Amino acid sequence: DVKVTQSSRYLVKRTGEKVFLECVQDMDHENMFWYRQDPGLGLRLIYFSYDVKMKEKGDIPEGYSVSREKKERFSLILESASTNQTSMYLCASRLSSGANVLTFGAGSRLTVL
């Protein structure tokens, strides 16, 4: 079974803090994604990476950046957290763009005060 592990299930941060959300997958998947989940809005893509050091903006990249220095790890960075970034963040991975099945992590619920 592919495992996608998100390091923090729950975080509470203050406005203006820098926040790192870490995601690690153990099955040599090429593609990795960060989604944000909000009620009534579904899953919205923030950023994705199709290979090491490669990244592309998703639908809502503003206020976020990412890092993919190693194949197994994809980090989401909030340079200066704001209250409107309070949300559930889901990481996902898949083998390649030809294999569309996503495997999700358990999620990181971030609260920004």
Added chain:
Amino acid sequence: GENVEQHPSTLSVQEGDSAVIKCTYSDSASNYFPWYKQELGKRPQLIIDIRSNVGEKKDQRIAVTLNKTAKHFSLHITETQPEDSAVYFCATPIIQGAQKLVFGQGTRLTINP
């Protein structure tokens, strides 16, 4: 860009009855249509998917139908059981580039005993 509309946002059915959730999409080049289920407090998981070369696919009590002309696809759950209570998401890929998945807004399905 690709737009996926999912309806209804909430659905409540009696145990044993059927449930239908519908999604419409905008990109006629879309060729893959998955459905994900997210139980309370858990990660989304793929439950069924269909490719554009077939009109229907069934797996026990769940089925997905596709109408390419009308650009919509639906999830059908028959003989619903309490464990079917969850949030369901449809999705479809953006074909350009690295094929990212665009998700619908989600449907919260409640099965009443």
